[in-house]
């Protein structure tokens with residue numbers, strides 16, 4: 482029996498990077514997958530084909546996770562297509578890094594809205610489904626910098642710290658209904674998001690990592706499988722760091 486057999490997972494911002502890696506692992510463990518991202522591009526379509534190769538149902542939806550109304554409509558559409566939602570991974574995220582002295586209101590608002598408001602939007606819409614089912618697992622993609630802070634990332638760190646407060650509060654609110662809510666705090670993971678960092682910044686990051694390497698999206702995806710599955714049935718309100726020991 483596969484770990485996620487018979488479950489349906491919604492993963493936001495999953496056309497590439499960590500979200501796509503989670504979609505692949507979940508599908509390989511038997512879950513049906515609803516992928517959401519800003520647009521359904523060629524990469525998203527290719528991912529859906531790959532997921533179907535695992536013998537599961539998969540579909541991509543164009544949706545701006547930071548838009549409340551759109552999120553509500555997409556979750557209804559996903560319910561029409563799949564009939565259930567057992568796992569929600571709030572993964573969509575962006576960076577607009579700069580020192581506070583140079584940060585514009587637009588850069589602050591964009592990061593807080595995409596990274597944090599999106600989590601409110603999707604969790605609120607999906608919890609209605611999970612409350613009826615009296616079961617579910619919510620996985621929020623935070624970051625080590627939401628715990629440690631990072632110069633040049635005050636907007637991003639604030640959004641990721643906000644996700645941790647949200648995770649712990651929601652875990653307390655709906656734990657009695659059989660719904661768990663946890664966060665993952667990845668460290669330096671090699672994706673398009675980190676590929677835009679200058680080489681010297683990359684080297685400095687790697688030097689701070691006890692395991693002396695950047696993480697792979699699959700490293701995060703393995704933890705996301707644990708949190709979605711019954712292996713973690715007594716784990717809620719927690720933040721699991723997947724960072725090669727960076728934050729210890």
Ligand code: NAD
Nearest residue numbers: 494498499519545546572573574624667669670672673674
């Ligand atoms: P990525 O940039 O490769 O992928 C992010 C995805 O989110 C993209 O497909 C993008 O189109 C989508 N997205 C952006 N805005 C969206 C919106 N408004 N609505 C829907 N989708 C949207 O990034 P990644 O490295 O795969 O990061 C995934 C998550 O992990 C993010 O929340 C990020 O903050 C977090 N994270 C990443 C790292 C890292 O080192 N890469 C570390 C810690 C946390």
